[in-house]
Amino acid sequence: MEIETTQYKHCDLVKVNGRVDSATSPKLAEALTAITEQGRFRIVVDFSGVQFLSSAGLRALINAQKTCKRYNRGEVVLCALPANIAAAVELAGFNSIFRIFDDPLMAVGYF
């Protein structure tokens, strides 16, 4: 799994590539924590390059969302979910706790 982070004026874009499972999800959690520790709480996670996402990855996202939404200081949004991953995200009930966009441009534009 590879992660590229880009800082924009109004948000941070985290592009994840590859397989997110229990072996690699700590790296995703670290990348998200590295952003919130800078006092930045508006985060877009781009899934266009993700082939596989297990519940370990979903856990990293929930924890980051809890941190970002605290005191209404921000939000984590998701974008460009491949169909299989979108099905898992929906089954897990994430549609009610994450805004989901079709592409990174729309997601970054939301902030």
Place this chain on the structure above:
Amino acid sequence: MKQIFPGRYDSLAQIGQFVHSAADEAGFDSFSIYAVELAVDEACTNIIEHAYGGEDRGNIECTCEITPEGLTIILHDHGQPFRPEDIPSPAINAPLEERESHGLGLFFMKKWMDEIHFDFSQNHGNTLVMFKKVEKKGE
């Protein structure tokens, strides 16, 4: 088809490849292949985390059996008995603050496989059998 993998998280990608190939051979569509791979990934994560209580404490034996009806996957380990009834179902409709971040793995396994059955034996270890029915094209 049977393979033995070391009980560690970096085996998950290889286990995923192994069951992905079996599901492909069994004739599943791409979404069902993904569902099988996810169920097995979650099951193996539970084995490492709960049955073995950490990495490198034992192996995971994975057997794939293709039949005309579908695919059966048998996972075997020698860790502590894992009691699926002890894992509460995730509150998938709860607001964010009340979301627990655990329990989703077993939930996926139950939702996306047609049958799952756990068996625990003092002498032979733990066995998890999961079955997914194949939808034949044109039926």
